[in-house]
Amino acid sequence: MTRAIVLMMDSFGVGASADAAKFGDVGADTFGHIAQVCAEGGAEVGRSGLLHLPHLTQLGLARLAFESTGEVPAGFNLEAEVTGAYGYAAELSSGKDTPSGHWEMAGVPVLFDWGYFEDKENSFPKELTDKILARAGLDSFLGNCHASGTTILERLGEEHMRTGAPIFYTSADSVFQIACHEETFGLERLYELCQIAREELEPYNIGRVIARPFVGNSAMEFARTGNRRDYAVEPPAPTVLDKLKAAGGEVISVGKIADIYAHCGITQKRKGTGLEALWNETLAAMDEAEDRSLIFTNFVDFDSSYGHRRDIPGYAAALEYFDTRLPELMSRLQPGDVVIITADHGCDPTWTGTDHTREHVPVIVFGPGIAPGSLGKRDTFADIGQSLASHFGLEPMDYGKSFL
Ligand SMILES: O=P(O)(O)O[C@H]1O[C@H](CO)[C@@H](O)[C@H]1O
Ligand SMILES: [Mn+2]
Numbered sequence: 001m002t003r004a005i006v007l008m009m010d011s012f013g014v015g016a017s018a019d020a021a022k023f024g025d026v027g028a029d030t031f032g033h034i035a036q037v038c039a040e041g042g043a044e045v046g047r048s049g050l051l052h053l054p055h056l057t058q059l060g061l062a063r064l065a066f067e068s069t070g071e072v073p074a075g076f077n078l079e080a081e082v083t084g085a086y087g088y089a090a091e092l093s094s095g096k097d098t099p100s101g102h103w104e105m106a107g108v109p110v111l112f113d114w115g116y117f118e119d120k121e122n123s124f125p126k127e128l129t130d131k132i133l134a135r136a137g138l139d140s141f142l143g144n145c146h147a148s149g150t151t152i153l154e155r156l157g158e159e160h161m162r163t164g165a166p167i168f169y170t171s172a173d174s175v176f177q178i179a180c181h182e183e184t185f186g187l188e189r190l191y192e193l194c195q196i197a198r199e200e201l202e203p204y205n206i207g208r209v210i211a212r213p214f215v216g217n218s219a220m221e222f223a224r225t226g227n228r229r230d231y232a233v234e235p236p237a238p239t240v241l242d243k244l245k246a247a248g249g250e251v252i253s254v255g256k257i258a259d260i261y262a263h264c265g266i267t268q269k270r271k272g273t274g275l276e277a278l279w280n281e282t283l284a285a286m287d288e289a290e291d292r293s294l295i296f297t298n299f300v301d302f303d304s305s306y307g308h309r310r311d312i313p314g315y316a317a318a319l320e321y322f323d324t325r326l327p328e329l330m331s332r333l334q335p336g337d338v339v340i341i342t343a344d345h346g347c348d349p350t351w352t353g354t355d356h357t358r359e360h361v362p363v364i365v366f367g368p369g370i371a372p373g374s375l376g377k378r379d380t381f382a383d384i385g386q387s388l389a390s391h392f393g394l395e396p397m398d399y400g401k402s403f404l
C-alpha cells in the first residue's frame with residue numbers, strides 16, 4: 001500500500017519565523033505560549049495543569065519546538081525517546097492566511113500579494129457592495145468593518161434578524177465574510193449571496209468569501225453552525241492533489257480541505273463538525289482507503305473556535321483531545337502508510353487582536369517505514385508537497401525538497 005494521511009492542525013504554530021516582524025508577530029508562539037499559560041495555572045477551564053500531549057511528544061513535538069524557538073516548552077522535556085521524524089517549516093508565501101499555507105504545503109506557494117480590505121471601518125468600496133446588493137435583490141447590509149466573527153454577531157445579529165440585512169465583515173486576511181441567520185435569512189440564500197460576492201470580488205484579488213451561518217434568538221445565544229462554507233479562488237498552479245488525482249489516485253478531503261483548494265484535485269469528500277467528528281471521519285477514511293490514497297484532514301477548530309477567539313484553555317483542551325486520538329490512527333497504519341502532522345500558520349491565543357500569527361509550523365512524519373530523527377528546519381511548507389509527490393511516484397513539484 002502507498003497511502004498518506006495528512007493531519008492539518010489549523011493554526012498550530014510553533015514559534016515566530018524570521019520574517020515575523022513584517023506581520024507584527026515577533027515573539028508569537030502558539031504552542032509555546034499555550035504550554036506556558038498551562039504551566040502557570042492559567043488554563044484551568046475544562047482541563048487542568050501542565051499541557052499534556054504524550055503522543056505528540058513521543059513523535060517529536062517538544063524537540064521540534066525547541067529547534068524552532070531555542071526554548072523547551074513549559075512542562076515538556078527532551079529526555080524521552082522519539083519515534084517520529086520531526087522538524088519545523090517556514091512559510092515562503094507572502095501571506096499568513098489559510099489558503100496560502102495549504103497551497104504551499106501542497107507544493108504551490110503563493111508568491112503574489114492578495115488583495116486586502118485594509119480599512120478597519122468602512123472597509124468595502126461602495127461600488128462593490130452596491131453591485132452585490134443589486135444582484136441579490138437586497139437594500140442594505142450591516143458591518144462593513146474588520147471584526148471577530150463572534151463579537152460581530154453579539155453586536156449586529158439581532159439587527160440582522162430584524163431587518164434582513166446581511167452582515168459583511170473582513171479581517172487582516174484576504175477575506176470577505178458574510179454572516180446571516182440560518183433560519184430567518186436562510187442557508188441557501190446565504191450561499192447564493194456568497195456566490196454573487198465571489199463573482200463580484202474577482203477584480204479585487206480576494207482569496208476567500210466565507211459563508212458564516214448562525215442560529216439562536218438573541219445576542220447572548222447566537223452560535224455559528226457547521227454549515228460554514230468557503231469560496232476560495234483556485235490555486236495558481238496544479239497542486240500535488242491535482243497531480244495525484246490526474247495519476248489515478250484518490251484524494252480524500254476531510255472537513256474543509258475541499259473548499260480551501262476550490263474543489264480542485266479532490267476525488268472524495270467527507271464532512272464533520274468538531275474535532276471528534278473530524279477524527280471519526282479520518283479514521284473511517286483510513287479503514288476504507290485503497291492503495292494510492294491521500295487522506296487530508298483540516299482540523300479547523302484549533303483556529304476558528306480557540307485561536308481567533310483567544311481562548312487559551314479551549315485551545316489547550318483541544319490539543320489534549322487531539323493527542324488522545326492518535327493511538328487509534330497508529331493502530332490502523334499499514335505498511336507503506338505515511339502520516340504527516342502539520343499546520344498552515346499560527347494563531348497565538350495569547351497574542352493581541354484576533355488574527356493569525358506568522359510562525360513556523362510543525363512537520364511530524366511517521367509510519368511503518370519512517371526512520372525517527374530530526375528533519376531540521378524546512379525552508380518552505382512545500383517540502384510536504386514534494387515529499388507527497390515522491391511518496392506517490394509523481395513528477396516532482398516546482399518547489400520544495402522531499403524528506404521522504
Ligand atoms: O473571526 P472569524 O469570523 O472566525 O474569522 C476568522 O476566520 C477567517 C478565516 O480563517 C479569518 O480571516 C478570521 O478573520
Ligand atoms: Mn488556517
Ligand SMILES: [Mn+2]
Pocket residue numbers: 098303304308347356
Ligand atoms: Mn483562521
